[in-house]
Amino acid sequence: MSNRPYVRPMAPSWYMQEGRYVRYMVREVTCLFIALHALVLIVGAFRLSQGPEAFNGYLQALWGPAGILLGLVLLVTTVIHSCTWFNLTPKAMPLWIGDKKAPGWIVVAAHYGGWAVVSLVILVLVGSL
């Protein structure tokens, strides 16, 4: 049969080949750091259960040079996670005001606002309890 449609396979490295795919992959990979952060917290919980000394040792490690580096990496990646997550919210949850669809930026801005408030409240609460 002469008729053979040609199937162009997708390159295994497709996600490196266009800016939009690279951005997508960066977003997806942040989840590994979310998991890492969860792990850090689980370890903390164990150390907490083992008494003050263990917990202090845990804190000292976190606050040492390696710990700070880890903290910075986690901060950057979780912020990327938060931003990419919030930026997409208008698509998942469009907002209707009367019979008009509100522009997407309002939904995004509301999320950023909420995020700022929550973060500040927690920072202040922990510092002043």
Next chain:
Amino acid sequence: MEVIETDVAIVGAGGAGLSAAIAVAERDPNLKIALLSKVYPMRSHTCAAEGGAAGVAKDEDSLDKHFDDTVSGGDWLCDQDAVEWFVERAPKELARIERWGCPWSRDADGKVAVRPFGGMKIERTWYAADKTGFHILHTLFQTSLQFPSIKRYDEYYSTDLIAADGRCQGVMAIEMRSGQLKTFAAKTVIIATGGAGRVFPFTTNGAIKTGDGMAMAYRAGVPLKDMEFVQYHPTGLPGTGILMTEGCRGEGGILVNKDGYRYLQDYGLGPPDPWPRKKAMELGPRDMLSQAFWHEQQKGRTIQSASYGDVVHLDMRHLGQALIDERLPFVRDLARSYLGVDMVTDPVPVRPVVHYTMGGIHMENLVETPLKGLYAAGECACVSINGSNRLGSNSLTECLVFGREAGQRAAEQIGSLGAVNDTLVKERAEASRQALADLHMRPHSGESVSGIRREMHDTMESGAGIYRTADSLAQTCTDMANLRDRFNRVALEDKSAVYNTDLIQALELQSMVEIAETMAHSATKRTESRGSHQRLDFAQRDDEVFLKHSLATYNGQAAPTIDYRDVVITKSQPAARVYGGDV
């Protein structure tokens, strides 16, 4: 050769073809339906229709008024029994596709909204913003997907009808992806292949509108009726021919010449104020508006644009951005992208452009052709509701109303038609195969598809345009005879089987050459001016002689024979067409 047996073969999956297919499937789910189309159904040119579809909707409107507007709009060349039948069913069919999901624009109370259109006394044009045809087509296509009995043959190019024994017994088609010719042995055939605007160089019509179905019927011996009537739409974008819908004027847009003057008042369409007013000025019928442009051009009062030649301005600035974005967002975008003009802030340059073929396959009895078992609907059919000038927004409705009726009639009459004659079908199929093989084998000759097409465009535009004379038409008739002869020597450069568009374009050119010739000859014989057919040498309408439909009959390698047939007049006696004033 593969033979596909079916009860109904429908050629064309635009508004008319899909309506027909659904009608058959609804009426009798046991009937086998083959729906052929040379493009995927949603590519059919119905998708390009912008403005709307007409059907009485308002309390103060009536079927009689729709009838009157249509008949006078068509300059009394309409068959009035057909028009009456049509206007009665129009609102029902529009309501039907509302229930199927068409996203009609709405009034504040949630009812379907209607807008004014040219030549219509009252607003009765249902619209979906300015993409009415698009939404109708997709609604129909998607609705059709629920019927298992509709078997689609997408990208099948029909070449010939199988007419034998005084009856249509099927249709031949090339499966474009394989290049194979297939026989559809069908008890009934419905043609719904759309118009033939591509016969002209400057048109709103898409590449597929090459009149194939008309040509197939013509070659099978069915006459083509009223082919001299070709509609120019007054407001096309120069350069591309992209349409600025009549909805622009329906919403209140005005046409001005180079002095900023609303010139239509000089052509019996005024007075200009108060505006907007139905059936007056910019809301006059298309034939008169296009002709007025021509006169302005003769008087040197059009605007000379460096890149596009003569234009006038369609001014919508006073409508304001909010209304434009709600009701005309698509055309705003089109003018902005293709011409760089934003109708919110600037007037849009426009000029008349070939738009619609009023003529088409001769219909006896609404959807039945003189050939038993052959039906037609949509732009390819000449039911004679449009007469010599179609009113805008009647044709989408026509596709729905008559498409449905064609489906129902075919389904109804199938029983009495009986089986097809296999031997005859095979014989015809073999003849088609031979003709196609010949085309493939033709030796190189220097004649090319694009060359002949270009020459056809030139002669049709110069000789059979908005205004015609005996001389210009004689020249075009000669040229077309020549081109038809030369077409016999066109050789394909692409000899391959798979998706050979060189072949398809050659076949389309064949259709166009045949159609163009019927247009030129019908126009030559009609020595009067009526509706869209305007003769400089015979400026008056002549009801004594020409209150008649022309019928062009195929004569093989000779020019068509032109005969006439009476127009059906029931309740509206021919009178002067009056627009403007207090009509």
Next chain:
Amino acid sequence: MGERQITLEVMRYRPETDTEPVFQTYAVPCQEEWVVLDALNYVKDNLDRSLSFRWSCHMAVCGSCAMVVNGTPMLSCKAFLRDLPDTIQVEPLRNFPIERDLVVVLDDFMEKLRSVKPYIVPKEAPATPDGTFRQSTKQLKMFKPFAMCINCLACYSVCPQYGLNEGFAGPAALALAHRYNADSRDVGRKAREDVVASNVGIWECTFVGACSEVCPKDVDPAAAIQQTKIASTVDYFTDLILPGRKVKGGPGKAAGGKA
């Protein structure tokens, strides 16, 4: 009207002679205001009659002419030369088998579109004198943007999940399913979930979002899919909590189109 010399690099594949696609270069004298489709038609009419591509309307509404232009899928009838460099590379849509040259095989999409039941499943006939449903402005706006899809398939060309997962219904089909789900006249959401909420439906989408970025008609399939995910998840848990609850137009009910 200025002229401009363009180098057009067109991907060719002739199944009868080629084993794989190759680029062929044409020098095309173009008018300033042309689109890529005009340049291709120039080639077809004057340089090479064997080049195959689809087009019809030349006004960005029929959806035939989408192809990949300099890496991005777009409607070639709306790809203006004024926005492009002097060398333009044209390929068929990605993620589809190439039939020939710029023509791709659409069977898969056509079947998937059918599978999501893209038609009204009516609750009951409207009880109005004119036989039409009433719809408020908001009800119209809820679904209309998703009804603007011209099936050009640019979105499939950039969706990696469609490329990676054969079964995935893909952005346009799912957007159209959502278009009907969101229509006040329709009660077919349950019936559609068969496919839409199956393993080849919305769950294959990882919200890459590229579909919405390239869509020439602003359909925003990515939004449609995410909204469907939320609705389906709510449905799923409601069904868990209240098994056997009565649903309008549920799977048991025939999706008849008679009206």
Next chain:
Amino acid sequence: MARSNKPIVWGLFAGGGTVTAFLSPVLVLVLGLAVPFGLYSAEDLSYDRVMAVIGNPLGALVLFGFITLALWHAAHRTRTTVHDLGIHNDAMTAKVCYGLAALGTLAAAVALVQVAF
């Protein structure tokens, strides 16, 4: 075609994504960076003060919820990313990812029960 059971994992993924988007950066800051950066004194995070919050069953439950959602969010996204990277044995990937998440959930539960109960 059968309706998918994905809503369960997707629900966890979406919930986790939202919760972590709001909370992860600030928690990283509070626990790991606020003291070295001088925002807090070490006293602010003393064992007693932390116990006062997490040692409370309600506090422990909240932390447990956060950790669980974060893990399942990560597990689900990792599953699809692994697929994106070209490893198409999805059933296996799912087992590993969700298995690890379950393990983490269990560990968090064990630790927090010891802390708070």
